[in-house]
Amino acid sequence: MKTTNFIQGLLLSSVVILYSCSSDTDPAPLTITDCNGIENGTSLVDDCGDCQQAYAYNYVMHTVTLLDDTAGYVLLQNEMLVMANDPTNPYWNAGCAPTVAPDTYKFERDGISTVSHGGQTARLLMGAQLYSALKDPSKTEAELLAMFNDGTGFGSVDFNGETIDLDASGKKLGNKTAAYGSATVKPLYDAMIAEAANVVFPAWNNGDLASAGVAGYHQGAGGREVYVNAKGLEIVQGFTKGLIGGLCVDQIVNGYLSESKLNSGANDASALSAGEYTDMEHYWDEGFGYLYGLEADREMPSYSGNGSVLLNKYAGKVNTSGDVDMTAVYDAFKLGRAAIVNMDYVTRDAQAAIIKEHVSKILGVKASDYLRDGATELGNSSPDMADFFHAVSEGYGFVLSLQFALDGTGNYILSNSQVNTMLDALNAGNGLWDVDAATLTQMADDIDAAFGL
């Protein structure tokens, strides 16, 4: 009896092969009953074993009309057809066991870690070295640009007990800076490097004192020493804080954690060996790496040390101040990564949304903070201009970064042109020598309003 069933099944299978493979002749009429009991129906069993139906989705009313069979169904106004296994169908694979986050960001396949973000770690190390180089007046424009755009001039560094030859890593900062958004932004970073090397460093080497319209050295009453351009901008600060948005946040929120990027990565782990990972898993890890890539132990983020000068450092600051809940971010990274392993893309995207919103908020908080610090300093009876230049230069870089920030629904919070308007206000006339406290406070208020702070 069982044998008979088996043979019947086998016969049926072979007929199906003929049916599906021969495209040049009219197939003989043949009916297949789908999982919903409809002959030649369109329902399919998903990876969780659930029978999923096609449906008509009304994208205005957000209502769903399940269809036993799509044949003969005429779409109504504002309706679109969603097939059972369409990538856009949230019900597909939604019924599997709920994804559970592990205790830490630790993912293994057959006992070997599948988490890899070496490219991000390399870039963050490069960022730290470029930060130092922008404070070294012996550097030339060519040397600094080679570090930024060609990924050379770094040498080897020790990181977590491992020697990394950055020059040989093949990684570059420049081609990942302002990679999404307006193409007009990346040249601003190159221009800052050029100005540091060609304007600030000669004045530095020459011992020129800074004044309105003149680049050079300034020491404040409190002892701080700064080297600024003719507009009072400490370029190393503007550039580095600009990288926090233009490199780290942009790559995370607009790059690796975007649905289009994640969905472009294969996620079939069935043939993988120990320690191997899927493209989608790797994309998620790369996003993780731009925030946690310099942690001594990524399973216990400390937000400090290891030469971190970019996003991780400021994530630590806002976490300490309570402005942004970084525990929520870390948890979302864990849960989202587990969701990818579980092929639970609804959970994945929900966690990505949490990360995007929180990480973006870091930029808004710090931009606003530094502008207000500047306004406060100017309000003192004898402002310490070195402290002022330093704070507002950090603010300048964070303002530049704001155009990469996304809100909870995945939309840009501020446009490129809105950010340019703010930068123009800081650059007007003699720049930071001219800007007044009211302008800085208003700008901070506008940022707070845009970010819901």
Place this chain on the structure above:
Amino acid sequence: MIKKIITIFSIAVLLYSCGSESGNNNNYDDGFNRSELLANLTDNIIIPSYNNFQQELINLEQSAINFTNNTDQDNLESLRSSWLDAYMAWQHIEMFDIAKAEEIDFRRKMNAYPCNTIRIDINISSENYDLNNSNHYSAQGFPALDYLLNGLTDPIILFSGNDGQNYINYLNSLVQYMLLNTNEIINEWNNNRDLFINSTENTASSSLNKLTNDFIFYYEKGFRANKIGIPAGVFSGSPLPENVEAYYHNLNNNTTSKNLALEAFVCIQKFFVGQYFDNSSEGTGISDYLNHLNAQEQGNNLSDLIISTFDEAELAITELDQDLMSQINTNNYDMLVTYDKIQAAVPLLKIDMLVYLSIDVDYIDADGD
């Protein structure tokens, strides 16, 4: 019960493995006649564009023969002119990197720029090269001809000098190879036209899925990046004005690169709405498909939005300096703004449009690490 599940499972697996690379169903039906769309694109755009291109290449071949027989200035000028006409006609077909064209790497053989002048010089003197070998892709096609006809200091002297026969041979072998490949592709279109337009299912290898992906890929790479983005330095540390299309001709003529870009953009726009190759008649286009699906983006009709985004981008290109190299050297910011306006259509095409059409992207951006 378990047996039954296994049987169903085996059917599903067999269907999957035979039918397609994608998980979508085979008898796709959203009430739109994909075949009618494919027929219009094939019969009124693709095949006529190819036929026109073939004719331009035949003219180019004749001009090369005339120049071979008599290497004088008049014949050089008409050869240059035939080259430019064919280059303009090429803009109409570069996006159809499908079937035979894809198989033989047609796009890379015809229009990889900047060309490799060192490789070209070596090939001319050695006369030992295989144009089918990828090492020689950047030593052939329109960019290599651009170097031969417009980039050499004095072509008449070189083509009639001691090594003249080598130059003549290389010129003719490039032109012959372009024509040979083109003929092969046209034959395939003529033979497989019915098969192509009847491939109306929705799998990764179905006609519309391939064609749509090729269209978007071309818009991103062949058009946006190659013609505007790369010369403007979007993907490098600094601008690369010498990487414009038809660099050598543009050095003399000053308008070539921009004209080629504008011609290409007209083709992109006509393809999207299904407008015929040689006149303003409109058949069924992808825009009609989106309208059938009532596709919207934030409350706007998606087709209209894509068309108006195209219009804005085209206007931006039009307003650039007639010489793109001069534009880059004097005011690259406007190039970058133009790039932004071209880029604005990418998410509309690649995300919104493909979601409505239930088509998956079949290429991966080469930006991971």
